[in-house]
Amino acid sequence: MALLPRFRMLVHRRQFDRDLEEEMRLHLDLQKQQQIVEGLSADDARTAAQRQFGNTTLLQEECRDAYGWQWLEEFARDLRYAARSMLRTPGFTAVAIVALALGIGANAALFSVVNAVLLRPLAYRDAGRLVTILHNGRNPVAPANYVDWRAQSNSFTDMGAAEFWTPNLTRDDPPEHIRGLRLTQGMLPLVGVEPLLGRWFEPGEDRKGSEHVVILSYRLWQRRFAGDPNILLRSLILDGEAYQVVGVMPRDFQFAPFWATRTELWAPLPLADRIQSRDGNSLRVFGRLKPEVGLGQARAEMAALTARLEREHPGTNRQVMVTPLKENVVGKVETPLLLLLGAVGFVLLIACANVAHMLLARAATRQKETAVRAALGARHGRLFRQFLTESAFLGACGGIAGLALAVAGTRALIALSPARIPRVETVTIDTDVLLFLLGTTVLTCLAFGLAPAMQAARLDITSGLKDAALGSSDGAGRGRARKFLVASEFALAVVLLVGAGLMVRSFFALQAIDPGFNPHHVLSLIVSVAGSKEAGPDRRAIFYRQLVDRVRTLPGVESAAAINHLPLAGDLWTRGLTIEGRPEPRPGEEPDAVYRVITPGYFHAMRLPLLRGRDFTGNDDTRAPGVVIINDRAAKAYWPGEDPVGKHVSLRSRTQREWLTIIGIATDAAEADWAARAVPEIYLATFQNRDYLADRGAYITLVARTAGDPAALTSVVKNVVWSFDPNLPISEIVTMDGVISEANAEPRFEMLLLSVFAAVALVLAAVGIYGVMSYSVSRRTHEIGIRMSLGGTRTQVLWMVVRQGMWLALAGSAAGIGGALALSRLMTGVLYGVRPTDPLTFSAVAIGLAAVALVATYIPARRATRIDPMSALRYE
Amino acid sequence: MPKDEIPPGTLYMLILKTLVRHGEMHGYEIARAIEQLSEEVLHVEEGSLYPALQRMLVKGWVEAYWGVTAGNRRARYYLPTKLGRKQLEIEVRQYQRVGAAIARVLGTA
Numbered sequence: 001m002a003l004l005p006r007f008r009m010l011v012h013r014r015q016f017d018r019d020l021e022e023e024m025r026l027h028l029d030l031q032k033q034q035q036i037v038e039g040l041s042a043d044d045a046r047t048a049a050q051r052q053f054g055n056t057t058l059l060q061e062e063c064r065d066a067y068g069w070q071w072l073e074e075f076a077r078d079l080r081y082a083a084r085s086m087l088r089t090p091g092f093t094a095v096a097i098v099a100l101a102l103g104i105g106a107n108a109a110l111f112s113v114v115n116a117v118l119l120r121p122l123a124y125r126d127a128g129r130l131v132t133i134l135h136n137g138r139n140p141v142a143p144a145n146y147v148d149w150r151a152q153s154n155s156f157t158d159m160g161a162a163e164f165w166t167p168n169l170t171r172d173d174p175p176e177h178i179r180g181l182r183l184t185q186g187m188l189p190l191v192g193v194e195p196l197l198g199r200w201f202e203p204g205e206d207r208k209g210s211e212h213v214v215i216l217s218y219r220l221w222q223r224r225f226a227g228d229p230n231i232l233l234r235s236l237i238l239d240g241e242a243y244q245v246v247g248v249m250p251r252d253f254q255f256a257p258f259w260a261t262r263t264e265l266w267a268p269l270p271l272a273d274r275i276q277s278r279d280g281n282s283l284r285v286f287g288r289l290k291p292e293v294g295l296g297q298a299r300a301e302m303a304a305l306t307a308r309l310e311r312e313h314p315g316t317n318r319q320v321m322v323t324p325l326k327e328n329v330v331g332k333v334e335t336p337l338l339l340l341l342g343a344v345g346f347v348l349l350i351a352c353a354n355v356a357h358m359l360l361a362r363a364a365t366r367q368k369e370t371a372v373r374a375a376l377g378a379r380h381g382r383l384f385r386q387f388l389t390e391s392a393f394l395g396a397c398g399g400i401a402g403l404a405l406a407v408a409g410t411r412a413l414i415a416l417s418p419a420r421i422p423r424v425e426t427v428t429i430d431t432d433v434l435l436f437l438l439g440t441t442v443l444t445c446l447a448f449g450l451a452p453a454m455q456a457a458r459l460d461i462t463s464g465l466k467d468a469a470l471g472s473s474d475g476a477g478r479g480r481a482r483k484f485l486v487a488s489e490f491a492l493a494v495v496l497l498v499g500a501g502l503m504v505r506s507f508f509a510l511q512a513i514d515p516g517f518n519p520h521h522v523l524s525l526i527v528s529v530a531g532s533k534e535a536g537p538d539r540r541a542i543f544y545r546q547l548v549d550r551v552r553t554l555p556g557v558e559s560a561a562a563i564n565h566l567p568l569a570g571d572l573w574t575r576g577l578t579i580e581g582r583p584e585p586r587p588g589e590e591p592d593a594v595y596r597v598i599t600p601g602y603f604h605a606m607r608l609p610l611l612r613g614r615d616f617t618g619n620d621d622t623r624a625p626g627v628v629i630i631n632d633r634a635a636k637a638y639w640p641g642e643d644p645v646g647k648h649v650s651l652r653s654r655t656q657r658e659w660l661t662i663i664g665i666a667t668d669a670a671e672a673d674w675a676a677r678a679v680p681e682i683y684l685a686t687f688q689n690r691d692y693l694a695d696r697g698a699y700i701t702l703v704a705r706t707a708g709d710p711a712a713l714t715s716v717v718k719n720v721v722w723s724f725d726p727n728l729p730i731s732e733i734v735t736m737d738g739v740i741s742e743a744n745a746e747p748r749f750e751m752l753l754l755s756v757f758a759a760v761a762l763v764l765a766a767v768g769i770y771g772v773m774s775y776s777v778s779r780r781t782h783e784i785g786i787r788m789s790l791g792g793t794r795t796q797v798l799w800m801v802v803r804q805g806m807w808l809a810l811a812g813s814a815a816g817i818g819g820a821l822a823l824s825r826l827m828t829g830v831l832y833g834v835r836p837t838d839p840l841t842f843s844a845v846a847i848g849l850a851a852v853a854l855v856a857t858y859i860p861a862r863r864a865t866r867i868d869p870m871s872a873l874r875y876e
Numbered sequence: 877m878p879k880d881e882i883p884p885g886t887l888y889m890l891i892l893k894t895l896v897r898h899g900e901m902h903g904y905e906i907a908r909a910i911e912q913l914s915e916e917v918l919h920v921e922e923g924s925l926y927p928a929l930q931r932m933l934v935k936g937w938v939e940a941y942w943g944v945t946a947g948n949r950r951a952r953y954y955l956p957t958k959l960g961r962k963q964l965e966i967e968v969r970q971y972q973r974v975g976a977a978i979a980r981v982l983g984t985a
Contacts, residue, residue: 023903026902026951066927067934068934874914
C-alpha cells in the first residue's frame with residue numbers, strides 16, 4: 001500500500017477530519033436541496049437527509065480506517081489510559097518502577113562486565129586460534145624447550161615467546177622503573193595487531209647486539225612523551241643503554257593479556273647463549289593454531305613431542321599444556337562472574353514476581369471497571385491488549401530508569417572491581433548491552449504483564465460485576481496466583497541470601513588467615529639500580545646496606561630490611577634443591593622451594609617469628625660460609641623427624657654445587673596466593689648471593705616497619721633513596737595492609753555484590769508479602785467485620801492474618817532452601833573455609849527471613865484488628 | 877420508493893466508471909450520477925461512498941483536489957488515475973466473467 005498518503009494523513013490528522021466534515025456538510029446540503037426540489041418541506045428534508053446519512057462519527061472513523069492506523073490510535077489511547085491510571089496510584093507506580101529498574105539495571109550493569117570480560121573475543125587478529133603453551137597451563141618455560149617446540153611442532157603457523165623485563169628509564173625526568181616485555185621477533189606478528197606508528201621488530205633484531213630497539217605502548221607514549229609525533233626519531237636510555245624507538249602500538253593494545261598485563265614497552269628478546277638452557281624457566285610461549293588444526297590435535301602433537309623431549313632431557317618437559325589464550329585470560333573469573341550474573345537474574349525474577357502480584361491485586365480492584373467495559377462491548381483481545389499496554393508502559397519506564405541505573409552501576413562496578421579481573425578497563429555500555437537491556441525489558445514485561453492481562457481478558461462479566469459489587473473476599477484463582485508469586489519471591493530470596501551468607505562466611509574465613517607476619521604498619525617500595533652508578537656488583541651491596549641503615553634510623557621507622565620479592569605482591573621464584581647425603585631423587589620428585597633473598601633484620605621488620613636458629617647478620621657476606629634459612633613447611637617436608645639446622649643444601653644448577661648450611665627455621669608466611677597452603681621456602685642472604693648482586697635487572701624491595709601510618713613516611717623514604725642518587729627509580733609503593741586487601745579484593749567484590757543483591761531481594765520479598773497481606777486485609781474488611789461482630793476476638797483475627805502470611809513465607813522459604821542446597825554446590829570453587837551446605841548459614845537465613853516475614857505480615861494484621869465491625873459492615 | 881443497495885464488491889467499479897465517464901466530480905455528484913445512470917435503481921450509501929473514496933485514494937486509484945462548486949462551495953473533487961483506469965478494466969472484466977457465470981447457472985436452472 002502506498003505509504004506516502006498514509007503518513008501524510010497521520011501528520012495532518014486535524015486537517016483530514018476538517019476536510020471530511022466539510023465534505024459531509026456539502027453532501028448533506030446538496031441532498032437537502034435535492035429533496036426540497038423533489039417536494040419535501042425544508043425541515044422534513046433536513047431530517048430525511050440526516051437519517052439517510054446515518055452516523056457521521058462512524059463514517060468518519062471508517063474513512064480514517066482506510067489508512068490503516070487503527071492500531072496506532074488504539075495504542076495511543078491505551079498508552080494515555082495507562083499513563084493516567086499509573087499516575088492515579090503514584091505509590092504503586094513508584095514501587096513497581098523502582099523494583100523493575102533495580103532488576104533491569106543491575107542485570108544490564110553486570111552483563112556489561114560479563115560481555116567485556118568473558119564474551120568479547122580478545123583484541124587480536126583471529127584471537128580464537130591463539131593458544132599458550134606452558135607448564136601446567138600457566139608456568140613459564142625454559143628457552144631450549146621453546147626453541148625445540150617451535151622447530152619440531154607442526155600444528156602452529158608460528159610460536160613466539162615473551163619474557164618479563166622491567167628496565168629503568170633514565171635520563172628523562174623522573175627516572176622510572178617501567179614494566180616491559182622482551183619478545184621474540186615473531187611475537188607481535190603472531191597476535192597480528194599493527195603498530196599505530198612505525199613497525200614491528202624485524203627479523204634479526206632478536207639477535208644479540210641488534211636488540212636495541214623498542215616499541216612503546218600508547219599510554220607510555222602519551223604519558224612520558226606527550227604523544228610526540230617525532231617519537232620514532234628518538235631513543236631512550238633503558239638500564240643505561242640506548243634503545244631506538246621503532247613503533248608505537250594502538251591505544252587499546254594490551255600484551256600480554258593474562259600476566260604482565262600492564263606492560264608499557266616491548267623490546268626484542270635475544271636468546272643468544274641461553275638457547276641451550278633448560279634451566280631458568282622464564283618464557284611464556286604463545287602459538288597460533290594452523291587453520292586446519294584443532295585444539296585436540298595440537299594437544300596430542302605437543303604431548304607426543306614433550307614426552308620425547310622429556311626422555312632426552314629428564315625433568316624439563318613435564319606437564320606441558322596447550323591452552324586457548326582466552327581461557328588463560330578469563331578462566332579464573334568465569335565462575336564468579338557467571339555466579340553473579342545468575343544471582344542478579346534472580347533479583348530480576350523477584351522484581352518481576354513482585355510487580356506481577358501487585359498488578360494482579362490492582363486488576364482485582366479494577367474488576368468492576370473491566371467488567372463494565374466488557375459489558376459495554378470491549379472485545380477480550382482489546383482488554384488483553386489494554387492491560388498488556390499498561391504493563392509495557394510500566395516496563396518501559398522501568399527499562400529507562402534501569403538504563404540510567406546500569407550506566408551508574410557499570411561505573412561503580414568498574415571502580416569496585418579488583419584489579420585482577422582482566423579486561424575490566426574495556427567495560428562499556430555498547431550495543432550488546434543495550435540490546436540485552438531491551439531484551440530483558442521486553443521479557444520482563446511479558447513475565448509480569450501476561451498473567452494480569454490474561455486474567456482481565458478472561459473475566460466473566462456477570463461474576464465480575466457481582467464480585468466487585470459485594471466487596472467479597474478474593475476469587476479463588478486470582479488469589480492463588482498471587483500467593484504463588486509471593487511464595488516464589490521468598491524462595492528466590494532464600495537462594496540469594498544463602499549465596500550471600502556463604503560468601504560472607506567465606507570472606508571472614510579468609511580474613512582470619514594468619515599470613516605468618518604482622519602486616520600492619522609496614523611500608524614497602526621497590527628501588528631499581530639497573531643502569532645507575534649503584535649497579536656494579538661491589539657498589540650494589542654497599543648501597544643496599546647503607547640504604548637500609550639510613551631508612552632504619554629515620555624518625556618514625558622502627559625497623560627496616562630488604563627483600564627481592566615482597567610476599568603476595570611480588571614475583572614468585574622457585575628453585576630445585578639438592579639435599580646433602582640423599583640419593584639422587586627420581587625424576588619428578590626433586591625437592592624445590594620458593595626462594596627469597598633478604599637482608600638481615602627482615603624477619604624482625606616483618607614480625608615473622610624465627611622458630612629455631614638465628615637470623616642472618618651483617619657478617620654473612622661473600623667471604624663467609626654460605627648459609628640459608630628455611631621455613632617450617634620445608635623443614636617438615638624435607639627433614640621429617642629430623643632437625644634441619646646445621647644440615648646442608650644446595651640450589652640445583654648444572655654448573656656448580658655450593659653447599660649452604662641451614663642456620664634457622666622461620667614461620668610459614670603467605671606466598672603468592674592468600675588462601676593457598678604454605679609451600680617450602682628458603683631464604684638466602686642478600687650480601688652473600690653473588691648471582692643476585694650481579695643480576696642485570698637489579699632492584700630491591702625495601703620494607704620499613706613504622707610507628708604510625710606507614711603511607712605518611714613515603715616521601716621521607718623516597719628522599720632518602722634520592723639522596724644517594726636522584727636517578728634511582730622508585731616504584732610499587734604500597735603498604736602491606738594494602739597488599740593484603742588487594743589479595744582479597746576479588747572475594748570482597750563478590751561478597752559485596754552478592755550481599756547487595758541479597759539485600760535487594762530481601763526488601764522486595766518483604767514488600768511483596770506486606771503488599772499481599774495489606775491487600776488481603778483491605779479486601780476482607782467486610783468479612784473481618786462479620787467475624788468480629790459475631791464475637792471473634794482481636795487475637796483471633798491477628799492470628800488468622802499472621803498465619804496466612806507466615807504460611808506463604810514458610811512454604812516459599814522451604815522451597816528456597818531446597819533450591820539453595822541444589823545451587824550452592826556451584827559455589828564450591830569460590831568459597832574458602834565454608835562448605836556450600838553450611839548449616840549455620842542456612843539456619844541463619846531461614847530464621848532471619850522468617851523474622852522479616854513476621855514483621856511484614858504483623859503490620860497489616862494489626863491493622864485488621866483495628867477494624868471497627870460497624871463501619872466494616874457498611875463498607876462499600 | 878425503496879432503492880436497491882449496491883451489490884457488494886462493485887462500488888469501486890461503479891465509482892471508477894462514473895469518474896472515467898464524467899471526469900472530475902465531488903462525492904455528492906458521484907452518488908447522484910450513479911443513481912441517475914441506474915435510473916434510480918441503485919442507491920449509494922454515503923456511509924459506504926466516502927470510506928470507499930478514501931480507500932481508493934490510499935490505493936492510488938483516484939486523486940483528489942479542492943475546488944469550488946457551481947454554488948460557490950468548497951468541495952473535494954475526485955478524478956481517476958492511470959492506475960484507477962487499469963483497475964476499472966480489471967474489475968469490469970471480472971464482473972462480466974462472474975456475471976456471465978451466474979447467468980449460465982440461472983439459465984440452466
